[in-house]
Amino acid sequence: MESLSPNIFVNDIAETIDFYKSIGFQVAMTVPETGTEFVWAMMVNGDVTFMFQTFESLGDELPNINRHNGGSLLLYIKLKKIREFFGLIHEKVTVLKPLETTFYGATEFSILDNNNYVLTFAEDE
Numbered sequence: 658m659e660s661l662s663p664n665i666f667v668n669d670i671a672e673t674i675d676f677y678k679s680i681g682f683q684v685a686m687t688v689p690e691t692g693t694e695f696v697w698a699m700m701v702n703g704d705v706t707f708m709f710q711t712f713e714s715l716g717d718e719l720p721n722i723n724r725h726n727g728g729s730l731l732l733y734i735k736l737k738k739i740r741e742f743f744g745l746i747h748e749k750v751t752v753l754k755p756l757e758t759t760f761y762g763a764t765e766f767s768i769l770d771n772n773n774y775v776l777t778f779a780e781d782e
Contacts, residue, residue, distance in 0.1 A: 662699075663732065664708040666715075667772045670695035673709050676771040680746045682707070705734055731767075731775040739764050739780035758782075 667673045671693055674684060682700040689695065696714035700707050736742060743756055743766055753775060754767040767777040 660706070662706040662708055664710055665730075665772070665774065666712050667709050668712065669771075670698050670709055670711060672771055674698055674700065677707070679749050680768075681742070703736070707732075731777055733777050733779060735779050735781075737780060739766070739778055739782075742778065 670687075674695070677700045678684070680702075682702045682705075684698060685701045685706070686699040687695045688697040695711075697708065697710045700709070740756065746768070747755075747766075751769040752766065753769055754765070754777075756764060756766045758764050762781060763779045764782045765777055765779040767775055770776055
């Protein structure tokens with residue numbers, strides 16, 4: 658295995674792109690390539706890649722994919738300069754858990770994205 662790039666299902670790709678741009682991600686690719694009615698987007702920040710896709714774009718392909726609220730998924734993202742990053746985004750997002758040092762020595766904080774998914778950022782300080 659070489660990498661993991663989650664394909665996360667959302668209702669509004671444009672809104673999701675705006676949210677992830679606000680925390681430092683960049684759009685790498687979209688379908689369609691231009692316009693505003695996207696059905697899929699890939700966003701990156703360093704070595705972290707997320708793909709976002711609308712439920713509607715699946716049609717009847719994968720009927721088992723559904724979700725009522727993103728709370729069942731937590732994405733754990735390691736990064737450097739966590740305190741600086743927290744300072745840049747904490748007023749733009751819903752902070753679920755502020756900066757804290759865990760019993761295993763990591764500094765972490767958790768936020769809620771615009772689709773109710775939990776993102777936990779961590780640094781081994």
